[in-house]
Amino acid sequence: MTHRVNKQAVAQAFGRAAGGYERYADFQRASGERLLKLLPATTGGTVLDAGCGTGWFSRRWQQRGHQVIALDLSPGMLAQARRDNSAHHYLLGDIEALPLRSRSVDISWSNLALQWCGSLKQGIDELCRVTRPGGRVLFSTLADASLSEMRSAWQALDAYQHTNSFLSEAAIDQACAGRSRQLYSARIEQYFPDVPGALQSLKGIGATHIHQGRASGLLTRQRLQRLAHHWPHDERGYLLSWQLITGVINCE
Template sequence: MPLDKAKIKQSFAAAAVTYDGVAALQRTVGRALLGTIDTEKLAGTLLDLGCGTGFLTSELLGFCQPIVALDIALPMLQLTRTKLADTPNVSYLCADAEQLPLAGQVVDGVFSNLALQWCINLEAVFTDIKRVMKPDSRLVFSTFGPQTLQELKTAWAKVDDYSHVNDFYSEQQLTRFLQLAGYTEIAVETQLYVSSYGSVLALMKELKHIGAHNVIAGRNKSITTKTVMQRMIGEYERHRANDLIPATFEVMMVTAS
């Protein structure tokens, strides 16, 4: 996928101060992700990859320490550090998940909540994660699937031919990337979450506030006109029901070792 890594970093850095106020879905998915594993068996050093403002980091601390919290956006990482200032067993790394600054076989497990979809080369990411994990460790992560924001994507497609909504890998593609990286035991659970909004603009504002708006490389650089935006909103309004518009998020929760 032609993602712009510099724009991803910039978007999440800018969203740090607004993220927690609108990240209900991320918290819900994070709890569901923890629910897929036996937390009583967690032991050793865990890596929270793409920690954001530290929600999953904090949850993991209830089961296991120490934790390495890693994020590409320094403001996000600083917020996590501030929240966990009284917790001694957390290390902080500002780094790209696609270039892990860690030695081989140093962590006992890797967790990532709705972050890996912003990586460009997932096969390489999965290979590097396997490098830093000790033998028999597990990678546990959630990521968005291709049905995510399908209503918004359909509405834009009726207006022009540009890419306005990010694409996401399918279960089959994720499984293939993991297999190519050397994982043999792979389990995937898929669930659809539907959030409701009073308006299309409210949805788009939320996406911006969590840093998840369009980060596609090579997209249309011209400013979207008011007329085009109104046409897109009109198309999206066809989905309105009970005075609210829906937004679908397909979430895949994956365990691999």
């Protein structure tokens, strides 16, 4: 349930995408909207947005009347969130070692950031640590069926790693063991007019760092054509699917 993560490389990849991130972040917004529906509308209190990115949902929490702490591993993402006046406070930090006092926030929120942790359990433990008794941790992350189309297409071409591996739904549940929780799984599909569009959608959100390294070399036109041949597609376009896990933990 743990793996080595080069956090500096992850931060740099997301930092490079910060300026144009929101143009490509349809899936991230859809995930966050699903997560918001798991908590009745509330006002007041402090919300930690852990892995805030450009601060889209930090702004949503502000609109709901909350004090918001925006935290991200990437200085570039945090700077963009600050430029957009997304939060009341900004913290550069790692979800696995949150620079906050225990029991200091009412809600800890993390939308599609925990999959970048070396240990999901450590990330969950930290979010719970900083949340007051009676508060909630709301999170979304990716499970192992995510990006199966991209993975199978590349496997037809070579033996290199082109996508990250994600935990199983059972392993995600195990990372929350011993806590009062509700977890939900959903398959989300996106369609693109061509394979470059699908690849650009991942580059545009900064999700390009591969933990195990990747094959070097240019993606030539011939190689791209071969990749497209093996990539699942129909009249709707080229498919990217995600296994989205959303969860609520009740802190005691």
